[in-house]
Amino acid sequence: xxxxxxxxxxxxxTRDDRPFRVRRARREDAAALLRYAEAxxxxxxxxxxxxxxxxxxxxxxxxRFIQSHQGPxxxxxxxxxxxxxxxxxxxxxxxxxxxxxxxxxxxGVAKAWRGVGVGSVLLERLIEWAKAHPQIERIGxxxxxxxxxxxRLYRRFGFQEExxxxxxxxxxxxxxxxxxxxxxxxxxxxx
Numbered sequence: 666x667x668x669x670x671x672x673x674x675x676x677x678x679t680r681d682d683r684p685f686r687v688r689r690a691r692r693e694d695a696a697a698l699l700r701y702a703e704a705x706x707x708x709x710x711x712x713x714x715x716x717x718x719x720x721x722x723x724x725x726x727x728x729r730f731i732q733s734h735q736g737p738x739x740x741x742x743x744x745x746x747x748x749x750x751x752x753x754x755x756x757x758x759x760x761x762x763x764x765x766x767x768x769x770x771x772x773g774v775a776k777a778w779r780g781v782g783v784g785s786v787l788l789e790r791l792i793e794w795a796k797a798h799p800q801i802e803r804i805g806x807x808x809x810x811x812x813x814x815x816x817r818l819y820r821r822f823g824f825q826e827e828x829x830x831x832x833x834x835x836x837x838x839x840x841x842x843x844x845x846x847x848x849x850x851x852x853x854x855x856x
Contacts, residue, residue, distance in 0.1 A: 669737045670797035675790070679781035685751060687790055690734065690741040694750065695727040698743065701750035702727075705773050710837065712809035713773060733757075738765055738801070740794055742787050744778070751778045754787040756794075758801060767803035780814075788822055796850055805847040811836055816844060824848045 674688035690698065699722060706713065706720035722730070734741035738758025744751050752775060758768035770791060774784050795801040807830070808815045816826075824846040832840035 668799065670794055672740065672742070672790075672794060675786075677782075677786050679778070679783060681781050683746065683778075683781070685744050685746045685778070685783060685786075687742055687744050687786055690731045690743045690753070692728050692731055694743060695724055695731060697748065697750045698731070698753065699724060699727045701753070701775060702773075705775060708776060712812040712815070712836065712841075714771075738768060738798075740791065742790055744774075744783050744787060746778070751775045752783045752787055754791055756791055756804070765800050767805060768801060769805045769807075771806065784815075784818060788818070792822065792848070792850075799853060802850050802853065803847060804850070805845070807833075807843040807845050809834060809836065810842040810844055816846075819846050819848075822848065 672689040674686055676684065676686050678684055702720060702722070705711070706715040707717050709717050731741060733739065734755055734757070738760070740754075740756040742754045742756075744753070752773060754770055754772040756768050756770040759765045772784060772787055774787075791804065795804055804824075805827075806819070806824075808819065810816075810829075825848070826844055827847050828845045830843040830845065833843035834841045
């Protein structure tokens with residue numbers, strides 16, 4: 666049985682000195698996370714999976730989404746300014762013996778909180794958790810080629826470009842490549 670590392674709540678300040686905290690999502694966060702996601706995905710032109718008007722989830726579906734990230738190879742980190750959800754990062758590891766060592770993540774940050782370090786903190790916390798995890802050895806993700814700031818952020822954390830899925834997305838009726846990136850973690854020490 667895999668014992669997942671703890672995820673303590675941590676307190677931070679943005680580069681412009683605003684306080685926020687990061688912790689694992691809880692079921693009772695569903696309504697606040699739903700409001701955050703609805704606002705995020707309503708923004709036109711964002712390099713995210715949903716286009717404005719496509720995101721529609723019920724409270725029960727959001728609760729199930731949170732619950733799906735409670736397993737031993739999954740993590741849903743959330744960032745909060747007081748009682749407002751301002752960012753999230755969801756990681757899902759593989760479920761089969763041959764894929765349990767690897768997983769992928771997606772991250773989003775509310776408009777008013779971008780570019781001030783919130784995304785960096787979430788990424789740091791994911792990498793810390795993965796390094797402490799007894800099985801996770803690889804973190805992967807895809808990023809729209811139209812998001813060079815995110816590509817720079819991931820490279821700063823050691824992610825390397827592994828390839829592209831050509832014209833994987835359409836953004837404003839224009840084909841956009843998905844840049845596939847990955848981070849290999851240091852080998853785990855045997856107990």
